[in-house]
Amino acid sequence: MSATPSAPLLDFDTRKALLFALAAERLSAYYEHGKWITDAQGATLAAQWLSRSRLQLALSERRLLSELSDRLARQxxxxxxxxxxxxxxxxxxxxxxxxxxxxxAHDMLDECERLLRENGVQD
Incomplete structure (x- = not known):
């Protein structure tokens, strides 16, 4: 069995920051262009940001963060x-x-933390 190098796991604070950044991008795009970023676009954007830091997150988790960021931005x-x-x-x-x-922004980060915990994402 060969060992394959894997990307480091994301901690809770990184997930929270990613959710915040996605919500910021969504809200900004909405006010700039009058259109919402789709969940697929949000998941892809998350993957691109993570890859810059050589981090990875499963597609299902990126989709969850994308959906939660959409909910927050629309709210x-x-x-x-x-x-x-x-x-x-x-x-x-x-x-x-x-x-x-x-x-x-600190209040919004607190809201991101609440959303993550409500949706089963823990430390």
């Missing part, structure tokens, strides 16, 4: 005014830079 778009939604999208995209601090 934000439905409950916020257009101006507030644009602000939310901007804040979330800016917060993808680890040097950017935002109370709103």
């Amino acid at each position: 934000l778009a439905e409950t916020l005014s257009r101006a507030a939604g644009l602000y939310a999208a901007h804040e979330m995209m800016e917060a993808l830079d680890p040097n950017y601090q935002s109370a709103f």
